[in-house]
Each structure stands twice: as C-alpha cells, then as structure tokens.
Amino acid sequence: MQRFEILDWYHLKEHLYNVSGSLRRLAKAEDWLWQGNVEQAVVLFAGCKFKRAINFLAYLRNHRHRMPEYGYLQKQGLTIGSGGALNRRLSRLVVASRFLALSGISPMLLKF
Numbered sequence: 737m738q739r740f741e742i743l744d745w746y747h748l749k750e751h752l753y754n755v756s757g758s759l760r761r762l763a764k765a766e767d768w769l770w771q772g773n774v775e776q777a778v779v780l781f782a783g784c785k786f787k788r789a790i791n792f793l794a795y796l797r798n799h800r801h802r803m804p805e806y807g808y809l810q811k812q813g814l815t816i817g818s819g820g821a822l823n824r825r826l827s828r829l830v831v832a833s834r835f836l837a838l839s840g841i842s843p844m845l846l847k848f
Contacts, residue, residue: 742809743802744817751795755781755788772805 752765761780768776778796781789796803806816 740804741802742804742806742816743799745806746817748799748803748817751792755786755792757784757786757789769803770806772803772808774800774803 765777765780
C-alpha cells in the first residue's frame with residue numbers, strides 16, 4: 737500500500753490569507769489550489785514585492801508535492817485537513833468568551 741502525505745487544506749488556507757492584499761486574487765488562488773493547480777496560484781503572486789507574498793511563494797514551492805486536488809479528495813470522502821472541526825470549536829469558544837465578557841464574567845476563568 738502506497739502512502740501519500742497531503743498538506744492540510746486549512747493550514748494552506750491560513751498561509752494564503754496571511755498574504756493579505758486583493759481579496760479577488762486571494763479567492764482566485766484559493767480556487768486554483770482547491771483544484772490542485774499550484775502553478776496557477778504561483779503565477780498570481782509572481783512579481784509581488786511584498787514580504788508576505790514572497791514567503792507564500794516559497795511555501796508553495798516547498799510544499800507543492802503535498803498539494804493534491806483537494807476537491808477530488810473531498811468528493812471521495814477523504815479527509816483534507818483537521819481544521820474544520822478545530823475551527824468550529826474555536827468559533828464556539830470565541831462566542832462563549834464574548835458572551836461571558838458581556839455578562840461581566842472574566843473569560844479567563846474558563847478552563848479550555
């Protein structure tokens with residue numbers, strides 16, 4: 737049985753959106769990456785002079801061998817990352833924290 741390691745989709749998106757800049761460009765890059773087309777995503781940021789974009793290009797080049805067609809894998813029922821469950825849990829914690837703060841209870845008293 738052959739093992740194929742993939743880069744966590746949510747981790748990849750986190751790196752992408754840390755680049756900042758044009759939301760249109762970020763959305764297009766996300767579409768290309770979702771389809772497994774890393775080269776097209778690289779083209780979108782080629783020539784950018786901002787440090788975050790340069791770092792993201794290096795990240796893509798270093799990890800491209802671990803970036804499959806995420807959409808296909810998801811359709812096959814395979815896990816593309818751990819971030820979904822984690823993001824939902826963190827969202828609930830943020831909401832609970834804000835509610836407690838509004839109630840006058842310190843969120844620091846919570847044990848996570």
